[in-house]
Ligand code: SF4
């Protein structure tokens with residue numbers, strides 16, 4: 690329960706928000722691929738299309754290519770992949786390698 694002295698601040702627009710570690714719509718505004726020191730690479734011979742990497746990617750940088758309802762393959766969009774390695778950690782099939790990014 691709020692105390693009488695508590696202030697509730699409501700931000701009506703994104704531009705009114707204070708700077709913080711939270712970035713809304715980062716996919717649209719920031720091409721986070723420039724942050725990357727490490728590059729995840731999918732080995733399609735090992736990938737079982739489970740989509741776990743897609744679920745865990747914090748940047749939404751993994752796309753599912755489908756034909757109708759069938760998943761054809763998962764693709765990493767390197768313009769937005771920031772190289773955090775979460776997909777590499779989470780992939781149950783060991784189908785993602787992580788390579789050092791070249792300059
Ligand atoms: S988590 Fe691994 S096996 Fe699953 S779709 Fe992604 S790359 Fe393929």
Ligand code: SF4
Pocket residue numbers: 729745746747748749750751765769770771772773774775776777
């Ligand atoms: S390294 Fe991070 S940002 Fe890049 S595809 Fe994997 S989970 Fe997404």
